[in-house]
Amino acid sequence: MSVIDALALPVLVLTPLLVGVWLLVADRVGTPPRPGTSRSLAVAAAVLVAASAVVVVWRRPEIDLLWIESLGVRLDLGVDGLSAPFLLLTGLMAVVATLVPYHHPLSDARLGEPGRHEPTVALPVVGTDVPRPRALATYYACLLVVVAGSLLTFLTRDAVVFFVAFELVLIPMWVLVARHGDATSAADRDGAALRFLLFTATGSMLMLVGILALWGATGTTDLSRWAELAGSSLASGTQVVVAVILLIGLGIKVPVWPLHTWLPWVHATAPTAGSVLLAAVLLKMGAYGMIRLVAAPLPEGLATVAPVLAGLAVTGILWAGLACLVEQDLKRLIAWASIGHLGFVVLAIAAGSETGLQAAIYGNMAHGLISALLFVLVGNLKHQWGGADLGSPRAALREVSPRLGFVLVLGMAAAMGLPGLAGFWGEWGALYAAWEPGPGRTLWWFRGFAIAAALGAVLAAAYAVRVLREVWAGDRRSPAIRDTRGVELGLLSLLGVGILALGVYPGPLLDLTAPATEAIIATLGVGR
Amino acid sequence: MTLELNVSALWPVLAPALAALTVLVLDVVLPRARTAHLWLAAAGLVGGGVATVPALTQGTGDSTGAFCLPSGHCLYAASSLTGGLQLLALGSALVVLVLTWSDWGRAGPGDRTSAPTTVLVALFLAATAGVAAVPAARDLGTLLVGLELATLPVVGLVALERRERRHAGAVAGAVALLTTSLVSFALLALGAALWVAATGSALLDPAAAAAAAAVPEQGALLLLAAVLVLAGLGFKLSTVPFHAWTPLTYGTAPLPVTTYLAGTSKVAALGGMIVLVQTLAGTSGFALLAVAVLAALTMTLGNAMALRQVDLVHLLAWSAVAQAGWLMLPLASLSSRAVQAAGGYLAVYVVATVLAFVVVIAVARRPGGGATLADHRALARRQPLAAAALGLALLTLAGLPPAIVGLVAKVVVLRPVAADGTWWLIIVATLNIALGIAVYVRWLSALIARSGEDTGWEREVPVASPAAEEDAEATTALPTSADATEPAPDDTAQATSAEVGATAVAGQSAYAMPWTHRVLILALSALLVAGSIAPVGIF
Structure with missing residues (x-):
């Protein structure tokens, strides 16, 4: 057992990195690997990652190495109750993202011709926009590097390494969107990719400012030390300023209204696996950062700005709900729904109680599974339809592809927050936490936010019904599309089972996170 | 007055200077020698590099002095930071020498295209000796002489070397550099004079500076002196508002000389600034505020201008302006780590910039190559090695992982x-980091673009540049049919230049990158990768 303990953590971090680098090199030097080879290798790496994530969460091994001596920065990796669920989610999403079928990017020539796109058939031999097979090794390498960066973000207990890992995902994600994304024109695709890069880079730079401020005040970059100090080394005015800077920076990543504008565009463009990773893992890094870098080390600062943060979160919930009622692009609609769900997460974090933190983590996990399911599904539909426009006449899923139809109903029901499905506990917990907010919060403000957020949940039901009416119901049978099968069906089932399991039996996840959230709330008194 | 010489500490400066002398002597003895000069120059640079080891290995805070006065103050002092800067200068000069080896090896009196090898190599070595001297200077005289020695020979290099078709702008670039360096020398000399008036000595002594700052009248004089010297150094470092020469000279000088200006010369400028800031550390906040404002303006203007460049040399020139702001940034603080931080950043910047230039040169020298954004389209497919190295360099400059060293x-x-x-x-x-990302990502997205796509901006009419002048027309047809594994599809080449494009493609497949370029690219990339995995000893 001890050998596995010792190996699990290095394997977890190094596997995706090394396989990713190997694929990148192999794609450039000599004969590039065949797409099948790249894919098998990537899937094998992802499975190994998922397995070692489970081992790491179970056995809790640790690594502590000195990285930059002159700065006192340590490569200090370990898991606690807060990072464990994120780690497991990332492991699962690594498998999902590498297994999801690769769809060749849609471009203007192939958009708007419904029915002509046979995703499983070999490529039509037209145009130069069709990527040559060699590009796929780079594609899988990028997916693996994104996974590696996210894992490192969740594992590290050093703020500088956290920042570096946070940034590590940007370039591979940018390549995924810029090279493998759909768009009506290349300029559109480049625009989306650039927008992603600039928004999130600005966000993480602001985060860096906050980290530097905390570093200066505490003299260390150790995150657990920061949580122990809980802001006692900062004057309360400084705490507020630093918290605001950090929240703006992380709020871009989450995203919090009004910093969300980049997300729908990027999601609409990104390839399916990119969307899955973006929604299920990268956005989580923002929420995780809010807990690690703001809620734990700056409780007083967070308490001061909590009403504003919660207000923005609720505005985001309502805004996204209304946008979903009119959005014409299905993939963009799912992205808007994501913004709404993350609004609940941010509201829960702002509430500052133990229930709030638990609900935030639970909401993150639920949203990870639901959005991954929906993006896999919509990715399939988009490439069979040749576009994701809801205005075009499509065959009703209920009629032509019952399995896809069932998954859509399940996903939409979960997005609505129906009891018995994963989304319920996160949203209900957030509402409860806002109704009974933690210390230092104005009770009636938060009760008002809770009511408004509940209205947002109603909007979620309305747009879910809209999607089901436009895509699922009806009796139109042409243009026919293929039902899901094979690997994709397996993935959808896996995610569906996960959603059900989290919805029916929330105990294990709550038990896993309880010690960490208790510890964060327990330090609240220290700073006073 | 007795002066204690300590020659062993001086070798990093003496080695290139002696090599320059030997080259001149050798020319008298053997007028027909060509490559011997180059080998001598390489030996001088390597010897100087080896000689920095004793300085590098000493602990922080220690320094080895030379030309020490009876009072104990040395006019030349090599701390470990100085040793690092000298090694950086000599190493980057060696890269430039390798880049220019074939050009200078061919040059000679009988050759209509260039000045004789001897002159070029001697100028080059003299400038490098000057660059190596500046970071170790501890008095105004050494500082000024070192700076001028580092600058004036470069003017000669810009003006003298000609390419197959002489670029009319080269002289303009040289004149711009000359004028700037004269103006900055005037400012430096004025600043030095005021400094002597304020502190009563020409030594760069922190204690004397602190004593002078304590007296109001002397303090004001010292402040004026510091601002003037800063302005003089700002010219060399190309900080706003003294940056105007940079795009002009970079754009017209031969590319290896531009590499020298962007890499090696920056060591002298920043070295001088570090010497000055170290001396002023205990005095006043105003000089720091001046540095802060200059740094902020410089990085903002540099990035904003770089955003619109189509010519890559111009882009790198403006990027050098922006990076100069970053170099000055830590000097705007009183912290003891500031100087070390600036030195570390300089090391990363010089390696990344020199690597970027090596790739630009390698691409520009291909048949049908050039130095505009359009020439780099789909480079990741045509020359994966070069593109990967260039990507690494750009990410380092932008400060984005996987080039972690840039971010750190x-x-x-x-x-x-x-x-x-x-x-x-x-x-x-x-905010400038984000702006800088926008600058470099434009280039990066050209690198990874698929051939045949048109995103709009690269097809703007390229600004005529010396490097691209030969093949400005051919380049627009090139990217469409560049994949070496496939035959060039005729229909993709544009009708107007189809023939040129076809010959360019044929030439391209036959052309192999010189092995020296490969070695340079690999070595510099290896440095950046090693720094990203374990940034030990840089910061």
Whole structure:
């Protein structure tokens, strides 16, 4: 057992990195690997990652190495109750993202011709926009590097390494969107990719400012030390300023209204696996950062700005709900729904109680599974339809592809927050936490936010019904599309089972996170 | 007055200087020798590099002096930081020498295209000796002489070397550089004079400076002196508002000389600034505020201008302006780590910039190559090695992982400023990181673009540049049919230049990158990768 303990953590971090680098090199030097080879290798790496994530969460091994001596920065990796669920989610999403079928990017020539796109058939031999097979090794390498960066973000207990890992995902994600994304024109695709890069880079730079401020005040970059100090080394005015800077920076990543504008565009463009990773893992890094870098080390600062943060979160919930009622692009609609769900997460974090933190983590996990399911599904539909426009006449899923139809109903029901499905506990917990907010919060403000957020949940039901009416119901049978099968069906089932399991039996996840959230709330008194 | 010489500490400067002398002597003895000069120059640079080892290995705070006065103050002092800067200067000069080896090896009196090898190599070595001297200077005389020695020979290099078709702008570029360096020398000399008036000595002695700052009249004089010297150094470092020569000279000089200006010469400028800031550390906040404002303006203007460049040499020139702002950033704080941080950032910047230039040169020298954004379209497919190395260099300059060393460098230079609590400067700097990303990502997205796509901006009419002048027309047809594994599809080449494009493609497949370029690219990339995995000893 001890050998596995010792190996699990290095394997977890190094596997995706090394396989990713190997694929990148192999794609450039000599004969590039065949797409099948790249894919098998990537899937094998992802499975190994998922397995070692489970081992790491179970056995809790640790690594502590000195990285930059002159700065006192340590490569200090370990898991606690807060990072464990994120780690497991990332492991699962690594498998999902590498297994999801690769769809060749849609471009203007192939958009708007419904029915002509046979995703499983070999490529039509037209145009130069069709990527040559060699590009796929780079594609899988990028997916693996994104996974590696996210894992490192969740594992590290050093703020500088956290920042570096946070940034590590940007370039591979940018390549995924810029090279493998759909768009009506290349300029559109480049625009989306650039927008992603600039928004999130600005966000993480602001985060860096906050980290530097905390570093200066505490003299260390150790995150657990920061949580122990809980802001006692900062004057309360400084705490507020630093918290605001950090929240703006992380709020871009989450995203919090009004910093969300980049997300729908990027999601609409990104390839399916990119969307899955973006929604299920990268956005989580923002929420995780809010807990690690703001809620734990700056409780007083967070308490001061909590009403504003919660207000923005609720505005985001309502805004996204209304946008979903009119959005014409299905993939963009799912992205808007994501913004709404993350609004609940941010509201829960702002509430500052133990229930709030638990609900935030639970909401993150639920949203990870639901959005991954929906993006896999919509990715399939988009490439069979040749576009994701809801205005075009499509065959009703209920009629032509019952399995896809069932998954859509399940996903939409979960997005609505129906009891018995994963989304319920996160949203209900957030509402409860806002109704009974933690210390230092104005009770009636938060009760008002809770009511408004509940209205947002109603909007979620309305747009879910809209999607089901436009895509699922009806009796139109042409243009026919293929039902899901094979690997994709397996993935959808896996995610569906996960959603059900989290919805029916929330105990294990709550038990896993309880010690960490208790510890964060327990330090609240220290700073006073 | 007795002066204690300590020649062993001087070898990093003496080695290239002696090599320059030997080259001149050799020319008298053997007028027909060509490559011997180059080998001598390489030996001088390598010897100087080896000689920095004793300085590098000493502990922080220690320094080895030479030309020591009876009072104990040395006119030349090599700390470990000095040793690092000297090694950086000599190493980057060696890269430039390798880049220019074939050109200078061919040059000679009988050759209509260029000045004789001897002259070029001697100028080059003299400039490098000057660059190596500046970071070790501890008095105004050494500093000024070192700076001028580092600058004036480069003017000769810009003006003298000609390419197959002489570029009319080269002289203009040289004149711009000359004028600038004269003006900056005037400012430096004025500043030096005021300094002597304020402190009563020409030594760069922190204690004397602190004593002078304590007296109001002398303090004001010292402040004026410091600002003038800073302005003089600002010319060399190309900080706003003294940056105007940079795009002009970079754009017209031969590319290896531009590499020298962007890499090696920066060591002299920043070395001088470090010497000055170290001396002023205990005096006043005003000089620091001046540095802070200059740094903020420089990085903002540099990035903003770089955003619109189509010619890559111009883009790198403006990027050098922006990076000069980053170099000055830590010097705007009083922290003891500031100087070390600036040195570390300089090391990362020089390696990345020189690597970028090596790739630009390698691409520009291909048949049908050039130095515009359009020439780099789909480079990742045509020359994967070069493109990967260039990508690494650009990411380092932008400060984005996977080039972690660039990101850590940014953190390191921001940290002393954050420790001082100069928040406005930090916010400006972080917003500039985002702006800088936009600059380099434009180039990166051209690298990874698929051939045959048109995103709009690269097809703008390229600004005529010396490097691209030969093949400006051919380049537009090139990217469409560049994949070496496939035959060039005729239909993709544009009708107007189809023939040129076809010959260019044929030439391209036959052309192999010189092995020296490969070695340089690999070595510099290996440095960046090693720094990203374990940034030990840089910061």
